[in-house]
Amino acid sequence: MSKVIYKVGDDISTxxxxxxxxxxxxxxxxxxxxAFADDKDFNKKLxxxxxxxxxxxxxxxxxGCGSSREQAASTLKGYDVIVIAKGIARxxxxxxxxxxxxxxxxxxxxxxxxxEIEIDENKVHNRTTGKxxxxxxxxxxxxxxxxxxxxxxxARQKLMEKN
Amino acid sequence: MGMTLAEKILARxxxxxxxxxxxxxxxxxxxxxxxENAALVINQFMxxxxxxxxxxxxxxxxxxxxIFDHRVPAExxxxxxxxKKIREFLKEQGITKFHEIRGDEGGICxxxxxxxxxxxxxxxVVGTDSHTTSHGALGAFAFGIGATxxxxxxxxxxxxxxxxxxxxxxxxxxxxxPSVQAKDLILHLIGKISAQGANFKALEFHGPTIKNLSTSGxxxxxxxxxxxxxxxxxxxxxxxTIRYLRETAYVTDDIELMVPDSDxxxxxxxxxxxxxxxxxxxxxxxxxxxxxxxxxxxxxxxxIVIGSCTNGRLDDLAAAAEIIRGKKVSRxxxxxxxxxxxxxxREALELGYIADFMAAGAVVMNPGCxxxxxxxxxxxxxxxxxxxxTNRNFKGRMGNADAEVYLxxxxxxAASALTGxxxxxxxxxx
Ligand code: SF4
Numbered sequence: 001m002s003k004v005i006y007k008v009g010d011d012i013s014t015x016x017x018x019x020x021x022x023x024x025x026x027x028x029x030x031x032x033x034x035a036f037a038d039d040k041d042f043n044k045k046l047x048x049x050x051x052x053x054x055x056x057x058x059x060x061x062x063x064g065c066g067s068s069r070e071q072a073a074s075t076l077k078g079y080d081v082i083v084i085a086k087g088i089a090r091x092x093x094x095x096x097x098x099x100x101x102x103x104x105x106x107x108x109x110x111x112x113x114x115x116e117i118e119i120d121e122n123k124v125h126n127r128t129t130g131k132x133x134x135x136x137x138x139x140x141x142x143x144x145x146x147x148x149x150x151x152x153x154x155a156r157q158k159l160m161e162k163n
Numbered sequence: 164m165g166m167t168l169a170e171k172i173l174a175r176x177x178x179x180x181x182x183x184x185x186x187x188x189x190x191x192x193x194x195x196x197x198x199e200n201a202a203l204v205i206n207q208f209m210x211x212x213x214x215x216x217x218x219x220x221x222x223x224x225x226x227x228x229x230i231f232d233h234r235v236p237a238e239x240x241x242x243x244x245x246x247k248k249i250r251e252f253l254k255e256q257g258i259t260k261f262h263e264i265r266g267d268e269g270g271i272c273x274x275x276x277x278x279x280x281x282x283x284x285x286x287x288v289v290g291t292d293s294h295t296t297s298h299g300a301l302g303a304f305a306f307g308i309g310a311t312x313x314x315x316x317x318x319x320x321x322x323x324x325x326x327x328x329x330x331x332x333x334x335x336x337x338x339x340x341p342s343v344q345a346k347d348l349i350l351h352l353i354g355k356i357s358a359q360g361a362n363f364k365a366l367e368f369h370g371p372t373i374k375n376l377s378t379s380g381x382x383x384x385x386x387x388x389x390x391x392x393x394x395x396x397x398x399x400x401x402x403x404t405i406r407y408l409r410e411t412a413y414v415t416d417d418i419e420l421m422v423p424d425s426d427x428x429x430x431x432x433x434x435x436x437x438x439x440x441x442x443x444x445x446x447x448x449x450x451x452x453x454x455x456x457x458x459x460x461x462x463x464x465x466x467i468v469i470g471s472c473t474n475g476r477l478d479d480l481a482a483a484a485e486i487i488r489g490k491k492v493s494r495x496x497x498x499x500x501x502x503x504x505x506x507x508x509r510e511a512l513e514l515g516y517i518a519d520f521m522a523a524g525a526v527v528m529n530p531g532c533x534x535x536x537x538x539x540x541x542x543x544x545x546x547x548x549x550x551x552x553t554n555r556n557f558k559g560r561m562g563n564a565d566a567e568v569y570l571x572x573x574x575x576x577a578a579s580a581l582t583g584x585x586x587x588x589x590x591x592x593x
Pocket of ligand 1: 232273292294472473
């Protein structure tokens, strides 16, 4: 069971998740402190409260739209949160898969901050409201990267096969 | 069954007879572009090699292009140090398609690639920048990827696990009114299909209006295809593509054109007629919050920006200079101009546009991304409003989450600079 720690609306861009002015910071070990930097309260919560791994951020449509900056995925991966959204923009979603940030597209998801969520192989269950929601299965192309433990190890396997 | 342009290019690059949407392939890469975020790519590239006993060596130094543009000249010690590291890496690896912070060769990556003839029809281009879709204007399959994905490309020369996208055909007919441009068309399209209307899809532009459009205008369309979520935004290559490559990019070797099959299967067809299209404005804070200018004219703006990979080319500057020449930027606003490349800057100097802008009171900045992404130069004050020819108006985009950005064409930006409020450029701004 995981708790929803934050809920955002539609079209949350990578500029909101990781503002451009922090782009000179690139290392996954350093990006987490700037997550949602312009939302002072949530940024502070992430930095100062002990965020349980597996905690949930609920997004609306088109979560992660905009820039290809990988920091937007690594900044959230730093807290090991799970993003459940109605829709996720392609590049953000691919970056998330590559870095091992868990993302789930559940088109009808309804949840509020504080709700308790459980995810099984078929559905996202909101235990607080008692409602359950379908989510889109991960495509085989992306599943093989997840299975390898992220794109670095997947690419490393491919490199070794080649040599 | 026939193939769309995306399917044809991807099939060829993967060495397959044919592909269809949903197939998983590993296309070979013809050009791999990065900017300052090469610093992260280098880091991830080294990670890929860790523990393999292999010496980290990029697959083909001639197919990698690095352009410094996002933060030039460096805005911080951190950026300058990243840039220094990148230079050292490029030397070690023998990567020569490198565009430094220089007036002769520098500029924004999405301008540098086409104007140097690096992009060819029918090829696969990847870039660690979402607006890599721009290069679809020359008939390439060009898409944005993250830094780790690029590290894998540097190591292997192909993109791993690409899902072939379905294609949406956009058919454009009609003639633009004076002062209505490609930017208005693409804003209108994004407003119509929404910011996620083409997520995981390719857009393919067709119709007589596109046939008659210059490569510069096509670059504006393909550039903003990603604002509808598209993986790629492509214009089938034609005589205009050849003209651009020969006359502007000085390409002398063979150019092979590639067009979709006549019986290609599209997931959706969107038709647009531009005969009666007004100048379009994307209102805060979403690129698909698009309104015709009639609905927003008179809105006060504190900063006008002309430039970026969307609209910082010579014809954009020409359209603005035409309106500004001999007049004054209103004291109620300020005007910043960022030519998209050093070459465009020099051409604009020779043609007198730069003098026109400065005499009118505009500030002309060095080529590069400038204030487009809110890192340095031209941040907005709290409560301020910008009107910009760039491509994004997300909250915080210009460096301040408590400011607003409207997006428009160069003609609208120029006409509005004279008044300090959003102004319709048609009929001389009246
Ligand atoms: S001009 Fe703006 S949109 Fe274009 S590459 Fe630079 S930052 Fe990105």
